[in-house]
Amino acid sequence: MITIRVQTGDFDMAAELAALTAGRGDVGGIGCFIGVVRDDPAHPLAALSLEHYPGMTEQAMTAIATEAARRWDLAGCTLLHRVGRLPVGANIVLVLAAAPHRQSALDAAGFLIDWLKTKAPFWKQEFFADGTKRWIEAREDDDTAASRWQ
Amino acid sequence: MVRVLYFAWLRERAGRAEEQLTLPSGVTTIGGLAAWLRARDEAGAAVFSNPAVIRAAVNQRFAAQDVPIADGDEVAFFPPVTGG
Numbered sequence: 001m002i003t004i005r006v007q008t009g010d011f012d013m014a015a016e017l018a019a020l021t022a023g024r025g026d027v028g029g030i031g032c033f034i035g036v037v038r039d040d041p042a043h044p045l046a047a048l049s050l051e052h053y054p055g056m057t058e059q060a061m062t063a064i065a066t067e068a069a070r071r072w073d074l075a076g077c078t079l080l081h082r083v084g085r086l087p088v089g090a091n092i093v094l095v096l097a098a099a100p101h102r103q104s105a106l107d108a109a110g111f112l113i114d115w116l117k118t119k120a121p122f123w124k125q126e127f128f129a130d131g132t133k134r135w136i137e138a139r140e141d142d143d144t145a146a147s148r149w150q
Numbered sequence: 151m152v153r154v155l156y157f158a159w160l161r162e163r164a165g166r167a168e169e170q171l172t173l174p175s176g177v178t179t180i181g182g183l184a185a186w187l188r189a190r191d192e193a194g195a196a197v198f199s200n201p202a203v204i205r206a207a208v209n210q211r212f213a214a215q216d217v218p219i220a221d222g223d224e225v226a227f228f229p230p231v232t233g234g
Contacts, residue, residue, distance in 0.1 A: 035234055050233070053157060053226060056210035081233060093234050113234055121207070121226075122233025123158035135159045138230030 001076035002069065004061045006052060008084040011094050020076050020098050027075045029102040031109030035093040037086050044129040048136075050083045050092070053121035057081075060120040068097065068112050072104040079112060081122060111149050118146040152183075152219065156197065157228035160204065163196040173221055180206045181215035183225060197227070205230055 003019065013034075021027050039045050061079050068077055078096040086092060093116065097108035124136040152173050156164040177186050184206070188198035198204065206213050207226040219225055 051157065056207060059210055117234030120233050121228065121231050123229065124232045136232045138232055
């Protein structure tokens, strides 16, 4: 089962885990990644604002999840991404990959977040405590991380 | 008509999130449309001042500069993605 969602509110980890594994006996492990809004001591951050391309985002996330299911033996995966204004400490993204064995679960979770960061149309803007703001630029090491799955 | 969408700082420089326009004669690709918009007005010049940092999609799929566009397409311009 593939679950894809873009939402403004936080996610309920226990509910997502329960939904992913409900009625299944073939799950031996679940790989998980949660992205969180991180502060920068050198330039204190108040919040991130996330925007996306409605329609294309869901298509891109579905394509990424489908590719993970093609590469690994998965019982299911969950990709949830928040948009809107998110303060320091807030959850941004949840990736869950359920598989019969741990290596598939962990590898698929790593693949899903690496591709999500480089192949889904989301953009982050930083709002600093001093009142300034800045669009975050894409990082070369994100591309490097994504390319290791080619 | 072509629907053109702008995201993130491109939207701010364009001063709008989207517009409808008649595909100008001679414009047949993403890159061609970007060049036409850049030459059209001051906002376009600001949006497309550095084409190398701009990404695009046609009908909600990532598309390179040389991808053809046609009447009825939805074309989006945006910076490299930064989600996750």
